[in-house]
Amino acid sequence: MGEPDAKRQKTEESKDVEMKDEAPKELETDCKESKAKPLKEEVSFEASECTLNVVPSLGGRVLMPLTDGGMQYLIAGARANVGIKKGRYLYEVKIVESLTPSEGAARSRAPPGPRNLVRLGFSTKESPLLLGETDESVFFDNEGFFTCEKTKKESVSQRFQRDQVLAVLLNLDDKSDNKNTVSLFRDGVRVSQPQKLPDALVGKPLFPHVGFKNVTLQVNFGPQMVPLPFKCHTVAQAGATDGVNGPAHSGKCEVVFPVGLPDEGTFDWLDGFLEKNPKFFELSDRAILKWAEKSGIPHNKAASWKHSNDKPDPQFGMPLLDDFSTRRVINAVAATQPRNYVVMEVKANLIKEERTQLLKRFQNSCFKTVAEVVMGEPTPDFKAKTHTALLADKQEKEDKEWEQRKIAKKAEREMRIKQKKLEAAKKKAELEAAKKLEELEKEKQEAEKKAAEAAEGGEGEKKEGEADRAEKVEKKEEDVKMEDVKEEVKEEEEKEEEEPEEPEEPKPVAELTTEEKAVFFYRKPVTDLTSWVLSSSFANFTLPEKSEGFDLVRCAWAKENDSQEYLKKWVLSHKITSRIEDLSPGEWFKTKYAEWQKVLAEWHAKQKEHEAKAPVPAPPPPPPAAEPPAAEPPAAEPP
Numbered sequence: 239m240g241e242p243d244a245k246r247q248k249t250e251e252s253k254d255v256e257m258k259d260e261a262p263k264e265l266e267t268d269c270k271e272s273k274a275k276p277l278k279e280e281v282s283f284e285a286s287e288c289t290l291n292v293v294p295s296l297g298g299r300v301l302m303p304l305t306d307g308g309m310q311y312l313i314a315g316a317r318a319n320v321g322i323k324k325g326r327y328l329y330e331v332k333i334v335e336s337l338t339p340s341e342g343a344a345r346s347r348a349p350p351g352p353r354n355l356v357r358l359g360f361s362t363k364e365s366p367l368l369l370g371e372t373d374e375s376v377f378f379d380n381e382g383f384f385t386c387e388k389t390k391k392e393s394v395s396q397r398f399q400r401d402q403v404l405a406v407l408l409n410l411d412d413k414s415d416n417k418n419t420v421s422l423f424r425d426g427v428r429v430s431q432p433q434k435l436p437d438a439l440v441g442k443p444l445f446p447h448v449g450f451k452n453v454t455l456q457v458n459f460g461p462q463m464v465p466l467p468f469k470c471h472t473v474a475q476a477g478a479t480d481g482v483n484g485p486a487h488s489g490k491c492e493v494v495f496p497v498g499l500p501d502e503g504t505f506d507w508l509d510g511f512l513e514k515n516p517k518f519f520e521l522s523d524r525a526i527l528k529w530a531e532k533s534g535i536p537h538n539k540a541a542s543w544k545h546s547n548d549k550p551d552p553q554f555g556m557p558l559l560d561d562f563s564t565r566r567v568i569n570a571v572a573a574t575q576p577r578n579y580v581v582m583e584v585k586a587n588l589i590k591e592e593r594t595q596l597l598k599r600f601q602n603s604c605f606k607t608v609a610e611v612v613m614g615e616p617t618p619d620f621k622a623k624t625h626t627a628l629l630a631d632k633q634e635k636e637d638k639e640w641e642q643r644k645i646a647k648k649a650e651r652e653m654r655i656k657q658k659k660l661e662a663a664k665k666k667a668e669l670e671a672a673k674k675l676e677e678l679e680k681e682k683q684e685a686e687k688k689a690a691e692a693a694e695g696g697e698g699e700k701k702e703g704e705a706d707r708a709e710k711v712e713k714k715e716e717d718v719k720m721e722d723v724k725e726e727v728k729e730e731e732e733k734e735e736e737e738p739e740e741p742e743e744p745k746p747v748a749e750l751t752t753e754e755k756a757v758f759f760y761r762k763p764v765t766d767l768t769s770w771v772l773s774s775s776f777a778n779f780t781l782p783e784k785s786e787g788f789d790l791v792r793c794a795w796a797k798e799n800d801s802q803e804y805l806k807k808w809v810l811s812h813k814i815t816s817r818i819e820d821l822s823p824g825e826w827f828k829t830k831y832a833e834w835q836k837v838l839a840e841w842h843a844k845q846k847e848h849e850a851k852a853p854v855p856a857p858p859p860p861p862p863a864a865e866p867p868a869a870e871p872p873a874a875e876p877p
Contacts, residue, residue: 262431264428264468265414265415265416266409266416266421266466266467266470267414267468268468268469269468269469269471272477272480273477274477274478274479274480275477275478275479276475276477277477277478277481277483278483279319279486280474281318281319281320281459281460281474282294282297282319282459283298283301283317283318283319283457284319284484284487285575285576286487286517286576286577286578287316287317287318287319287367287484288301288314288315288316288575289312289313289314289316289367289368289529290304290519290571290572290575291303291304291309291312291314291567291571292304292315292316294316298457299456299457299458300334300454300455300456300457301314301316301448301454301455301457302454303337303450303452303454304567304571305337305339305452306339306567307558307563307564307566307567308556308558308559308562308563308567309564310337310339310341310451310452311349311451311530311533311535311556311558311559312451312530312533313355313368313449313450313451313532313533314449314450315366315367315368315369315447315448315449316367316447316448317361317363317365317367317446317447317484318445318446318447318459318484319445319484319486320445320446320459320473320474320476320481320482320483320484321363321443321444321445321481321482321483322360322408322410322443322444322445322473322476322480322481322482323410323442323443323444323480323482324410324411324412324479324480325410325411325480326407326408326409326410326411326414326471327407327470327471327472327473327475327476327480327481328406328408328423328462328466328470328471328472328473329405329446329458329472330403330404330406330458330464330472331356331358331403331448331455331456331457331458332401332402332455332458332463333356333398333400333401333402333453333454333455333456334401334456335453335454336354336399336400336452337354337453337454338353338452339452341556341558349535349556350534351533351534352380352381352451353451354380354452355379355380355449355451355452356379356380356398357369357377357378357379357380357448357449357450358377358378358379358406358422358448359375359376359377359385359406359447360375360376360377360406360408360420360439360445360446360447361374361375361376361444361445361447362375362439362442362443362444362445363443363445363485364516365447368532368533369385369447369448370385370388370449371388371532372388373387373388373436373438374438374439375447376433376435376436376439377447377449378394378395378406378422378430380397380398381397382394382396383395384430386433386435387436387438394430394431394433395422395429395430396424398424398429400453402424402425403424403425403426403463403464405423405462405464405466406420406421406422406423406446407420407421407423407466407470408420409421409432410444416432418434418435418440419432419433419434419435420432420433420435421433425464426464426465426466426467428467443482445484446473451533458472459472459473459474460472460474485517487517487577490603490604490605491576491577491578491579491604491605491606492518492578492605492606492608493578493579493581493605493606493607493608494511494578494579494580494581494610495581495587495593495596495597495607495608495609495610495782495788496508496511496580496581496582496587496610496612497609497613497781497782498584498587498611498612498613499588499613499779499805499808500548500584500585500765500766500767500772501759501761501762501766501767502613502758502759503612503616503620503624503759503760504547504612504766505547505582505762505766506620506623506624506759506760507612507620507794508520508580508582510619510620510623511580512580515578517578518578518579518580519577519578519579520579520580521568521569521579521580521581521582522548522580522581522582522583523548523549523550523562523565524547524550524582525582526562526564526565526568527550530552530554535554535559537552537553537554538552538553538554540553545764545768546765546766546767546768546771547762547764547765547766548585548766549768549771569599573599573600573602573605576602576604576605579600583596585767585771585775587609587782588775588779588780589775589778589779589780590778590780590782590786593782593786594787597786597787597788601787606790607788607789607790608788608790608792609782609788609791610792610793611781611782611791611792611793611795611798612794612795613793613796613804613805614795614796614800614801614804615758615795615796616759616795617794620795621758624757624758624759624760625750625754625755625757627760628750628754628760629748629749629750632748632750632754633747633748635748636746636748637745639746640745640746643743644743647740647743651739651740770819772816773817773818773819774818774819776809776812777809777818779805779808779809780805781798781802781805
């Protein structure tokens with residue numbers, strides 16, 4: 239984006255000329271003056287409808303991104319608070335600044351995708367804040383592509399860059415030839431033909447939605463900055479009959495601190511909570527990891543000794559992301575943006591001192607802090623989800639074993655058929671070899687017979703007739719033998735074709751055993767905490783109390799007393815089975831150990847004193863000298 243070179247401008251100008259020559263007739267017509275009652279709310283961007291790296295300024299008319307500490311790699315998203323349900327309306331966007339932020343220390347690889355990114359489109363109010371994450375949004379981007387249905391991407395327009403005014407027009411007018419379409423205009427000129435909305439979006443209110451990275455945008459919902467070839471209302475001019483207000487938030491924002499034991503449904507509970515409460519924003523390293531992946535930055539999924547669900551080790555190959563500098567920035571700005579949060583820290587939420595530090599960030603009066611204790615026996619719904627996951631894993635395992643048995647049986651049957659064919663071929667070869675030997679023997683006998691007849695000479699006609707008759711008889715016998723051989727080989731071939739097929743084993747249907755049904759928590763391949771972190775911290779696990787600064791402490795599963803007892807038993811059992819990494823001696827041990835060292839030193843002193851008074855033992859006598867070996871007698875001389 240923003241290439242100022244003459245070659246690029248010349249190319250774009252030539253494309254403009256081509257489009258003007260080839261562009262079809264404009265079907266959009268002038269709109270009529272609206273007499274509908276205006277909406278109560280002014281069109282703007284609410285903080286809860288923006289990602290954390292968006293900084294609205296000038297009353298929400300300018301959107302700036304955060305670009306420090308790795309935030310320059312993450313795509314920002316913002317959705318307006320007013321949607322369109324019918325009619326034809328547009329909004330305008332101008333790129334006022336293109337940024338090139340520092341990337342810190344040397345990185346092992348360049349980030350994928352363009353450095354500067356702009357996406358302009360519409361979405362439903364339930365869709366995620368990042369455009370294109372689901373099929374509930376459509377958008378144009380600065381590279382000239384139109385994306386819909388999440389993965390359907392097509393080049394439909396020219397590129398756009400800084401200082402150009404872009405107008406995104408949504409046509410939901412049933413009387414228009416371009417109904418249920420979205421179009422893009424640049425500086426008042428159409429740069430894309432009307433693009434059909436997916437069927438999933440037809441009939442739903444659609445909200446203006448922008449996505450961007452390393453650029454500053456001016457968003458205009460009011461009077462047009464650049465007129466189009468036809469008159470059209472802007473989103474701010476939508477009346478109550480055509481427009482709809484987005485979800486409004488009133489009262490204090492909740493900040494939920496889930497307090498659950500490691501590997502006992504912590505993140506499964508969180509996923510269920512976010513599914514029921516999509517307007518809550520997750521604050522965790524896991525959320526940062528997902529945000530980076532959705533921004534097109536893959537991470538190394540190889541196993542790491544320090545990798546866990548609570549504190550993952552992503553290995554992006556970019557220092558500002560690998561050291562989670564992004565976490566520092568998010569923690570600094572989260573408290574300044576009133577919205578609902580879920581602070582997911584497995585270890586920190588279980589330790590009083592660390593909980594207190596987390597609470598200090600949300601002392602603003604607009605927040606209501608809630609400690610959600612998730613311990614004990616789960617609810618029936620949670621158990622059902624766990625059993626569904628266990629059953630799916632078991633079914634997958636049994637399906638693989640069934641496929642392996644099926645392949646093994648097929649290979650065994652093919653081996654048997656192959657073996658029979660080899661045996662039949664061997665038998666056939668033996669028969670053919672015997673036949674050839676027989677023929678050779680007959681030829682030899684005939685040659686000897688002819689030689690004998692030639693030697694005798696002068697045989698009568700009678701003998702010759704008898705010889706001919708004998709030869710015919712032998713030939714007939716030979717033909718009979720050959721027929722027998724052919725019949726035998728044919729029978730063998732029929733037998734090998736009649737190899738019966740074994741009945742196919744039915745596909746197994748997995749069922750949970752009684753022991754498996756008693757399992758409440760699904761064990762994931764990666765643990766919530768590493769073994770070292772768990773063993774060095776579990777002795778300090780406690781339940782939260784209102785005296786720590788929480789506005790509310792509530793229990794999701796078991797009651798407070800039951801949760802307290804459950805935690806106590808859990809800690810005691812882990813003291814028996816876990817290695818204590820930070821074990822240190824107490825005062826009693828230190829006192830006893832000092833006394834023992836004193837007694838041991840006294841014993842060593844007495845031993846040395848006793849060794850000094852003892853007489854020196856006489857040296858042992860020298861060993862006797864070894865006798866020389868006897869000389870060998872001289873060898874006897876030969877006589």
